[in-house]
Amino acid sequence: MRLPEAEQLCGELARELAPRIGPRSAMIGIHTGGAWVAERLHAELGLPEPLGLMDIAFYRDDYHQQGLHHDPKRTRIPFDVTGRQLLLVDDVLYTGRTIRAAMNELFDYGRPESITLVVLADRGGRQLPICAQHCGARIEVPPGMRLRLTRGAQGKLALALEPVRAA
Numbered sequence: 036m037r038l039p040e041a042e043q044l045c046g047e048l049a050r051e052l053a054p055r056i057g058p059r060s061a062m063i064g065i066h067t068g069g070a071w072v073a074e075r076l077h078a079e080l081g082l083p084e085p086l087g088l089m090d091i092a093f094y095r096d097d098y099h100q101q102g103l104h105h106d107p108k109r110t111r112i113p114f115d116v117t118g119r120q121l122l123l124v125d126d127v128l129y130t131g132r133t134i135r136a137a138m139n140e141l142f143d144y145g146r147p148e149s150i151t152l153v154v155l156a157d158r159g160g161r162q163l164p165i166c167a168q169h170c171g172a173r174i175e176v177p178p179g180m181r182l183r184l185t186r187g188a189q190g191k192l193a194l195a196l197e198p199v200r201a202a
Contacts, residue, residue: 036177041184041192044155044171045072049079051169052122052153056080059148061119063087063112065137068126068184071192072155076124087112094136110140117145126184128154128170131163156194158182 061084064073070088077086089110123137134152141147154167158176176182180196187193 036196038174038182038194038196039156039172041155041171041194045075045192046079048072048153048155048169048171049076052076053080055151056082057120059118059120060084060122061087061114061116062122062124063089063137063141064124065126065133066090068155069124071184071186072126072153073122073124075192076122076153085113087114089137089140091133091136091140094140112144115145116141116147119147121147121150122153123150124153126155127182128152128157128165128167129160129182131161131165134165135163155184155192156182 060082062073062077062080062082064070064077064086066088073086073088089112121141123134123141125133125137128134138150141150151169152165152167153169155171157167157170157173159173160176174182174194176196179199181199183195183197185193185195
């Protein structure tokens with residue numbers, strides 16, 4: 036299966052988002068892959084507000100099942116979210132649980148005017164009624180596989196399929 040080029044998808048998303056950026060726009064990326072995509076988009080769009088980053092691990096409804104498999108990152112939102120038009124960025128949209136957790140955490144920081152979901156790839160398989168307003172690609176993922184964003188030594192982003200590990 037040939038996957039789309041992640042770098043090209045980032046450029047397409049930036050071009051799609053550019054006309055929608057206004058004075059109250061701000062961007063937040065979800066660790067880890069979403070933060071990588073948000074870094075690219077934020078730089079290309081030249082947003083005046085600094086980039087916000089979120090780690091939603093403690094907000095997930097399956098936290099006790101999954102536990103933390105890495106050092107948790109700290110959420111850092113260096114602006115007031117109240118009244119903002121937020122661009123919430125993630126790498127791969129799957130069940131919708133990560134996005135639900137991110138929105139729960141965002142409302143702990145204030146009440147944004149709006150939240151627009153931007154994802155590099157949507158692999159389907161939703162368990163919650165969540166959809167992206169801006170999506171780089173829709174990709175059918177074979178059973179037993181996971182779609183993952185990787186970042187190479189030079190910072191190049193790439194989509195990869197890998198087997199799902201048994202819990």
